[in-house]
Amino acid sequence: MKQISVPGSSANLGPGFDVFGLALKATSPSQKFSVCLELQIEPLPPGAAPPGNCEIICIGEGADSLSTVYDENLVTKVALYVLRSHGIVGFHSPVRICMHSGIPLSRGLGSSAAAVVAGVMLGNEIGQLNLSMERMFDYCLVVERHPDNVGAACHGGFIGAFMKMQAPPSEPSETLSKSLDPPPEDIASYHRFQVNPDIKIIIIIPDFHLATTAARERLPQTYSREDAIFNSQRCSLLPVLLGESPLNPAKISEAMRDRLHQPYRQDLIPGFERVLQKLKPEVYPGLLGVCLSGAGPSILALATSNFERIAEAVCAILREAQDIRYDWQVLEVDHEGATCRDI
Known part of the structure; x- marks a missing residue:
């Protein structure tokens, strides 16, 4: 069984509008919000194949508002796009994905960026694609076009980021539902800054x-x-x-x-x-x-x-x-x- 973990993030950070991103971590397991999205990926026996070969369980923050349908949930929709761009149609074997979110939704803490990053990593894992984190960063950016949030969620730390090229003309929703094309390479650049550990x-x-x-x-x-x-x-x-x-x-x-x-x-x-x-x-x-x-x-x-x-x-x-x-x-x-x- 595999576990994917993606931190929440805070973007902008004062003057750094669409530039700075800060990856977040709870200081104790007892805190109310873990500020992290976790996926547990469990293979299922062939006789227990759910629709689309993907059973989704959502728990944690905002779970009631999240879809458990494999082609509607943002995480699995992103994974399906990653697989499709590599010539793989859907989840090739039955799998159960338990999604546990400790990131409050729609509060400025990077919940959607974390979901997109988790989805790209899920596609990479399911398809055994062996993509580097730098290449997965490209995939994230054609869906969630904010390199500050996505960069912090992918790479951690306090980062500055900028887009090196225009995102593809299609809307992210079209990319997720229709696109067969992988994203261009090296869409954005980022840099991790040092942070005083007392902060x-x-x-x-x-x-x-x-x-x-x-x-x-x-x-x-x-x-x-x-x-x-x-x-x-x-x-x-x-x-x-x-x-x-x-x-x-x-x-x-x-x-x-x-x-x-x-x-x-x-x-x-x-x-x-x-x-x-x-x-x-x-x-x-x-x-x-x-x-x-x-x-x-x-x-x-x-x-x-x-x-x-x-x-x-x-x-x-x-x-x-x-x-x-x-x-x-x-x-x-x-x-x-x-x-x-x-x-």
Whole structure:
């Protein structure tokens, strides 16, 4: 039996809109969210063949909303595309796939990127294709066209990424349902940055969903030169600052400011604007900076200490603006990325 594990991720990270990605890992098995998608792949005897030779069991976060039909579930649809592009039609022998998600859905924690990465790895395993992680990265990007999330989920760590060529003209849904063609090679480049080991990630997770497509619709088609320069300047410094020892909270907090996406999305997360105003390192020792996780609605804070005080301060501000439940966890950087192991 095989187990595929893919970490959740946080994209954008302040000024790094569509550039930076951070792979996430729970600090303890007792935490509410493992922030990881796991697939257990178990061969079935020929006499127990389910429809499509694939039985799917979904448990964990959002399991009730996930399809258990082999050609509808995102993970298995991606696997079928990978197989089809290698001339393999469907799952060639019966298999049971148990999907356990510890990543909250539609909260800015990379649940869809993790599903796509897991699907590519599943296709690679089922078809015994022996694809490298670099080649699997190409497959991921023709379906989930965000190299920041996908790069972090695949490779782990704190990464910067960019597309080297335009994605194929077909929509991802068409690729999954019709395409026979493998993706071009070397679609994107990424680089793993060093992260000071004292840095932890506080994730504040609200009890509501926000679709990435809805958040994207809030963004303008063009930006001013001033805003582009503002973010470029901070993007150039943030990776260096996060790898330094000792850390400089004042510089990091300033380097995590953004003008390209957060100002246009902040009204989708009531109270977030006030969080940015109030949460400063000089007021909360140990805090390094605050930003949206991905497109939101989760909020991310980087810190080295005083985790509970920082998290509760964010939650208190958010509750003043909107009376809903908030969960929070302290996470670490996942340096391993996606894996496939015998169990």
